[in-house]
Amino acid sequence: xxxxxxxxFSLVSLLSFGYLSWDWMKPSxxxxxxxxPMEKSLPPALTRPPHIIFILTDDQxxxxxxxxxxxxxxPTLDRLAAEGVKLENYYIQPICTPSRSQLITGRYQIHTGLxxxxxxxxxxxxxxxxxxxxxQKLQEAGYSTHMVGKWHLGFYKKECLxxxxxxxxxxxxxxxxxxxxxxxxxxxxxxxxxxxxxGENVAWDQSGKYSTFLYAxxxxxxxxxxxxxxxxxxxxxxxxxxxPLQSPKEYIYRYRSMGNVxxxxxxxxxxxxxxxxxxxxxxxxxxxxxxNSVIVFSTDNGGQTFSGxxxxxxxxxxxxxxxxxxxxxxxxxxxxxxxxRRTSWALVHITDWYPTxxxxxxxxxxNVPGLDGYNVWPAISEGKESPRTEILHNxxxxxxxxxxxxxxxxxxxxxxxVQASIRVGEWKLLTGDPGYSDWIPPQTLTNFPGSWWNLERxxxxxxxSVWLFNITADPYERYDLSDQRPDVVRTLLMRxxxxxRTAIPVRYPAENPRAHPDFNGGAWGPWASEDDVEEWxxxxxxxxxxxxxxxxxxxxxxxxxxxxxxxxxxNRI
Numbered sequence: 092x093x094x095x096x097x098x099x100f101s102l103v104s105l106l107s108f109g110y111l112s113w114d115w116m117k118p119s120x121x122x123x124x125x126x127x128p129m130e131k132s133l134p135p136a137l138t139r140p141p142h143i144i145f146i147l148t149d150d151q152x153x154x155x156x157x158x159x160x161x162x163x164x165x166p167t168l169d170r171l172a173a174e175g176v177k178l179e180n181y182y183i184q185p186i187c188t189p190s191r192s193q194l195i196t197g198r199y200q201i202h203t204g205l206x207x208x209x210x211x212x213x214x215x216x217x218x219x220x221x222x223x224x225x226x227q228k229l230q231e232a233g234y235s236t237h238m239v240g241k242w243h244l245g246f247y248k249k250e251c252l253x254x255x256x257x258x259x260x261x262x263x264x265x266x267x268x269x270x271x272x273x274x275x276x277x278x279x280x281x282x283x284x285x286x287x288x289x290g291e292n293v294a295w296d297q298s299g300k301y302s303t304f305l306y307a308x309x310x311x312x313x314x315x316x317x318x319x320x321x322x323x324x325x326x327x328x329x330x331x332x333x334x335p336l337q338s339p340k341e342y343i344y345r346y347r348s349m350g351n352v353x354x355x356x357x358x359x360x361x362x363x364x365x366x367x368x369x370x371x372x373x374x375x376x377x378x379x380x381x382x383n384s385v386i387v388f389s390t391d392n393g394g395q396t397f398s399g400x401x402x403x404x405x406x407x408x409x410x411x412x413x414x415x416x417x418x419x420x421x422x423x424x425x426x427x428x429x430x431x432r433r434t435s436w437a438l439v440h441i442t443d444w445y446p447t448x449x450x451x452x453x454x455x456x457x458n459v460p461g462l463d464g465y466n467v468w469p470a471i472s473e474g475k476e477s478p479r480t481e482i483l484h485n486x487x488x489x490x491x492x493x494x495x496x497x498x499x500x501x502x503x504x505x506x507x508x509v510q511a512s513i514r515v516g517e518w519k520l521l522t523g524d525p526g527y528s529d530w531i532p533p534q535t536l537t538n539f540p541g542s543w544w545n546l547e548r549x550x551x552x553x554x555x556s557v558w559l560f561n562i563t564a565d566p567y568e569r570y571d572l573s574d575q576r577p578d579v580v581r582t583l584l585m586r587x588x589x590x591x592r593t594a595i596p597v598r599y600p601a602e603n604p605r606a607h608p609d610f611n612g613g614a615w616g617p618w619a620s621e622d623d624v625e626e627w628x629x630x631x632x633x634x635x636x637x638x639x640x641x642x643x644x645x646x647x648x649x650x651x652x653x654x655x656x657x658x659x660x661x662n663r664i
Contacts, residue, residue: 140232140322141322141425142324143384143387146388147191149332150390152408155357165362172424182439182440183417184391185412188209189205190391191328193442196218196224196225197442203595213602214600214601216245217251218256220251225444228452232449234322236257236325240262240263240330243266246617247617248617261290263288263328268330269286269330271331272299273285282608301339307370311371317378319379331363332361336360339359342360342363346359354533383427385451392410393405393415402531405418405567407526411526414568419441421439437471437477442464443464444464445464467479482514489599493524507523510524515586517564518562519561520559559573560572
C-alpha cells in the first residue's frame with residue numbers, strides 16, 4: 092500500500108485553510124465590485140442570438156482564483172462566477188495546443204492528429220485544414236468573429252492563420268509564449284523573432300505595450316466599433332499567466348509579503364488579468380451588449396508549479412494527466428442563464444463549447460458530424476443532467492513508453508506502457524507515464540518560504556503502469572483502486588481500445604530551418620512556399636517527392652540553411 096508523507100501539515104491545518112472544500116468563496120472580494128443597475132432588468136427569454144465572449148487564460152492553476160481559496164486577489168472573476176454558474180466538474184487538456192484545438196474543433200486530439208505534444212514554431216504543422224472551426228460555424232450563423240491573444244495552432248503557411256480559419260480580425264501571437272512587452276520569442280538559442288500580428292501582418296508598432304492590457308483594450312475597441320444589434324463572437328486568449336513572469340510593478344507591490352518570488356510575480360499577473368476581464372465586462376455594459384451576452388471563462392491547462400502556479404489540493408501539474416493537469420477553472424456568466432448563482436457538478440469538457448455555442452447562436456451542426464463535444468447549455472442554464480458521461484483525456488502513442496508497462500498488464504487488450512487516460516462516470520483510468528505525480532501546496536505558506544521542493548510525495552508505486560481512481564469519492568487521487576477493481580480496469584481499457592480504433596495518425600513533422608525568423612524579416616510567421624507545402628502535406632516526416640531532381644534541390648537547400656543556422660547561432664551565443 093502506498094505511503095504518504097505530508098511535510099509541515101496536519102489534517103487540522105488543511106481544514107483551517109479551507110483546502111478540502113470544493114465550493115470556495117471570498118465574500119469580501121466579491122463585495123468590492125459594485126453591482127451595476129443594468130443587471131436588475133434582465134431579458135425574459137433569448138429573443139435573438141447572444142453575443143459570445145470566450146475568455147481563455149494560459150497556465151492558470153486550479154487553486155489560483157479567489158473562489159477556490161487562493162491568496163491571489165481575483166475580485167472580478169469571483170463576482171462573475173458567483174453571479175453565474177461555477178463549473179466544478181470541468182475538464183481541459185494538460186497543455187496548450189491540445190486544449191485550443193479541441194475548443195476550436197469540438198473534437199478530441201486523436202481525431203485531429205494532434206495527440207502528441209504541442210505545435211512548435213519551426214514545425215510545418217497546423218490545425219488540419221479540413222476541420223470546420225467554431226468561428227467558421229458562427230460566421231455561417233451571421234456572427235462577426237474576432238480573436239485577440241494567443242493562437243498556438245500553427246502558422247507555417249497562410250492558410251493556417253486565424254484570419255483564414257474563421258476570424259474576421261486577429262491581434263495576437265502565433266507561437267506558444269512571448270515576452271509580455273517586446274513580443275520576442277526564442278525557440279532555442281539564437282532562434283529568436285518578434286511575434287505580434289495584426290491580421291496577417293506583423294504589428295511592429297505595438298511593441299512595448301503590456302499584452303494583458305493591450306488585448307483588453309483591443310476588445311473594448313472592437314465592441315465600440317460594432318453594433319450590439321448584430322451578434323458578435325470574441326475569443327480572448329490571454330497570454331497570461333504563462334511564463335515569462337512579467338507584470339507592471341504596481342501589481343507586484345501588492346504581493347510584496349509573499350516569500351516566494353515566482354509566486355509573487357505570478358500572483359501579480361493573475362490580478363492584472365482579473366482587472367483586464369473587469370474592463371472587458373464594463374465595455375460590454377457600456378456599449379449595450381451585456382444584457383444579451385454569454386461570457387465563458389476557462390483555463391487551458393493546469394498551473395505550472397515551478398513557475399508560481401498552484402493546483403492544490405489536486406495532484407500533479409501542467410503537462411500531466413493527473414487532476415492538477417486536466418481539471419480546469421471554468422464558469423459561465425450571463426443574464427440569459429435561467430438558474431444563476433450556483434455551482435454545477437455536471438461533467439463538462441472543453442470540446443463541449445463548440446456544439447454548445449453553435450447551438451446558442453442558432454447555427455447548423457448537421458454538416459459537422461463526428462463531434463466529440465455535447466451541447467451542455469441545458470445543464471449550465473437550467474441545471475439539467477449533462478449529456479456527457481465520459482471523457483477521453485488522450486491517447487499519445489509517441490510519448491515515452493512506461494518502463495514497466497506491457498500488453499500482459501492490460502489483459503492482453505491494451506499495452507499499458509502507452510500514455511493514455513480516460514474518465515467514465517465516476518471512474519478514471521491512467522496508463523503509461525501520466526507525468527509528475529506529487530501534491531504541491533501553495534508556495535506562500537509559512538512552512539514553504541521560497542521552496543519548490545517541500546511537498547507531499549508519493550513514496551512508492553513508481554513501478555506501476557496502471558492507476559484507477561473513483562474521482563467522485565477521491566478527487567485528489569490518493570487511493571489507487573486498480574488492484575481491488577480489475578473489472579473496472581478492464582472495462583475502461585476496452586473504452587481506450589474503442590477510441591484508439593477511431594484515432595488518425597499523429598501529425599508531428601520534423602522542424603525545418605526555413606522557419607527561422609532571420610529568414611522571415613525577423614518575425615515569426617508563415618514561411619512555407621507552395622513547393623514546400625506539397626512536400627510536407629504528409630504526416631510525420633516529409634514525404635518523398637515525385638520529382639527526384641526537385642527533391643535533390645530541396646535537400647541541398649536544407650543543407651545550406653542548416654549550416655547557415657549553425658553559424659548564426661554560434662555568433663549569437
